[in-house]
Amino acid sequence: MVKLLPTPGQALVLAATLRACNEACTLMSEAAYAGKAFDRNGIHKLTYRRVREECGLGSQAAVRCVKKTADAYRTLHAQAKAGLPGREGAKRRLRALGEPIAFRADAAQPFDDRMLSWQHDARTVSIWTVGGRLKDVAFTGEAGQLKEIAEYRRGESDLVCRDGMWFLYATLEIPEVTLNVAPAGFLGVDLGIVNIATTSDGVVMAGRGLNRHRRRQQELRAKLQAKGTKSAKRLLKKRARKEARHATDVNHCIAKQIVAEAQRTGRGIALEDLRGIRERARLRKPQRATLHSWAFHQLGHFAVYKARWAGVPVVHVNPAYTSQECAECHYVDKRNRPSQAVFACRSCGVVAHADRNSSHVIAQRGEVMWMAGRESRVPAPEPLPA
Numbered sequence: 128m129v130k131l132l133p134t135p136g137q138a139l140v141l142a143a144t145l146r147a148c149n150e151a152c153t154l155m156s157e158a159a160y161a162g163k164a165f166d167r168n169g170i171h172k173l174t175y176r177r178v179r180e181e182c183g184l185g186s187q188a189a190v191r192c193v194k195k196t197a198d199a200y201r202t203l204h205a206q207a208k209a210g211l212p213g214r215e216g217a218k219r220r221l222r223a224l225g226e227p228i229a230f231r232a233d234a235a236q237p238f239d240d241r242m243l244s245w246q247h248d249a250r251t252v253s254i255w256t257v258g259g260r261l262k263d264v265a266f267t268g269e270a271g272q273l274k275e276i277a278e279y280r281r282g283e284s285d286l287v288c289r290d291g292m293w294f295l296y297a298t299l300e301i302p303e304v305t306l307n308v309a310p311a312g313f314l315g316v317d318l319g320i321v322n323i324a325t326t327s328d329g330v331v332m333a334g335r336g337l338n339r340h341r342r343r344q345q346e347l348r349a350k351l352q353a354k355g356t357k358s359a360k361r362l363l364k365k366r367a368r369k370e371a372r373h374a375t376d377v378n379h380c381i382a383k384q385i386v387a388e389a390q391r392t393g394r395g396i397a398l399e400d401l402r403g404i405r406e407r408a409r410l411r412k413p414q415r416a417t418l419h420s421w422a423f424h425q426l427g428h429f430a431v432y433k434a435r436w437a438g439v440p441v442v443h444v445n446p447a448y449t450s451q452e453c454a455e456c457h458y459v460d461k462r463n464r465p466s467q468a469v470f471a472c473r474s475c476g477v478v479a480h481a482d483r484n485s486s487h488v489i490a491q492r493g494e495v496m497w498m499a500g501r502e503s504r505v506p507a508p509e510p511l512p513a
Contacts, residue, residue: 129268129276131252131293137264138293142233144256145288148192149230151178155196160227165200167193183257187241191283195237199228235296237283243295247277252295254286266295275299290365304438310395313442313497315490316385316430317449317482318399318423321467324381325482327490328388332381344370375425382429390437397493398427399446442500444492453477454487 133141155174159165162173171193179189203223206212213220242255250273253262268276276297285296315327324332347366351359389396401423434441452459458474465471470481477484 129266129273129295129297131295132265132267133293137261140256140258140261141254141286141293142288143258145234145236145286146232147182147184147257148188148236149232149234151182151184151189151192152196152199152230152234153227154178154182155192156199156227156229159196159200165197165204167197170197185242185255187239188255191237191239191242196228199230203228233288235285235287237285239283243284245276245280247273275301290368301436303435306438307393307395307440310440310497311393313395313397313490313493314385314389314392315397315486315488315493316399317486317489318401318426319482322482323377324385324426325480325486326385326388327483327486329480329483330384330388331482332384337377340373378426378429382426382433385430386433386437386439389434389439395440395442395493395497396430396434397489397496398430398441398443399449399489400443401427401446440497442493442496444489444496449485449488449492450481452488454479454484454491 131141151174155170155178158173158177159170162169164170164173171190175189175193178184178192179186184192207220207224212223238254244253246252249263250267251263251265253260254264255261276299279299279301280297281300282298284298287294287296313327317325319325321338322331323337326332344366348363351363351366385396431441448459451461451463453463453470453472453475455477456472456475458472460473463470463472464481466481468481470479470484471477
């Protein structure tokens with residue numbers, strides 16, 4: 128991602144371009160919904176000439192809008208198939224599927240290499256707009272990111288307007304490092320709410336500080352929600368984006384630290400497979416907001432893709448009873464957890480920090496799982512008789 132630095136005149140033209148493209152996408156969406164043609168070819172036949180005439184788009188921009196609309200319907204139908212909008216007959220599901228998709232006026236718009244060119248030495252881009260080709264639009268970013276974009280950028284880039292600022296989200300194809308197929312053990316990572324991440328090396332990451340920040344944000348949200356005014360709702364949206372950026376930054380830092388330690392010591396990473404935890408967990412009402420605001424999936428995703436860049440193997444283990452199993456004797460008992468922070472084994476008497484004990488159990492399960500995967504080989508077929 129790079130930040131664009133357009134002049135006021137350039138910003139007006141970019142805003143007009145986003146509006147025109149999203150109007151075209153909404154028009155395409157309505158035609159596709161009416162004609163029940165949701166693939167790219169069907170949408171193209173129904174609307175291509177019309178949007179070029181009515182919205183003033185170039186040929187390539189119209190093609191990008193067709194793809195954007197088709198992708199939106201593909202995502203919606205995939206979510207409906209997975210049950211995300213709700214079960215059959217639910218109001219939310221009917222509302223999602225009962226009308227055509229509408230695109231916001233400032234929604235992101237994809238640009239391919241025919242519509243957008245980069246001048247990395249001058250740090251400018253040349254971009255197609257409804258007012259003609261807009262040249263010498265300056266951009267900036269962190270030095271390492273700019274270097275990666277210059278070397279590995281491929282395919283489309285998305286033009287995004289957020290809080291009055293302009294960005295380009297570029298797609299990169301970074302070659303993966305050779306995977307370490309003989310790790311010297313595994314670094315277990317226990318993900319939690321009180322302590323966001325605890326490693327089997329005994330490192331506890333982002334516990335009290337982040338939770339204090341969350342509680343403060345919840346209090347501020349409650350005050351704004353109680354007001355119910357337009358300005359309060361506007362501030363709620365702004366604060367939600369700010370909180371999401373803060374959580375993303377914390378998760379990036381934690382994942383980077385975990386992967387760096389595993390790479391330095393030549394180990395792999397063992398994580399819990401927490402898919403479906405929101406549905407499985409049975410919590411009291413005050414605890415639900417804490418669980419649902421915990422971006423554990425994002426943290427795990429960041430750790431996985433950073434590990435792929437570094438050549439560090441990652442395994443996902445079964446999380447069942449990791450908090451109740453003793454890492455020394457492997458005795459499992461609910462009473463092994465007398466409190467949230469303390470682990471006391473009823474069998475061998477070991478007393479330890481609960482999250483650290485869990486991380487050791489996860490590391491052991493990861494190593495067992497990795498060895499089982501390496502040793503499970505299909506036997507070679509016997510040679511046929513002559």
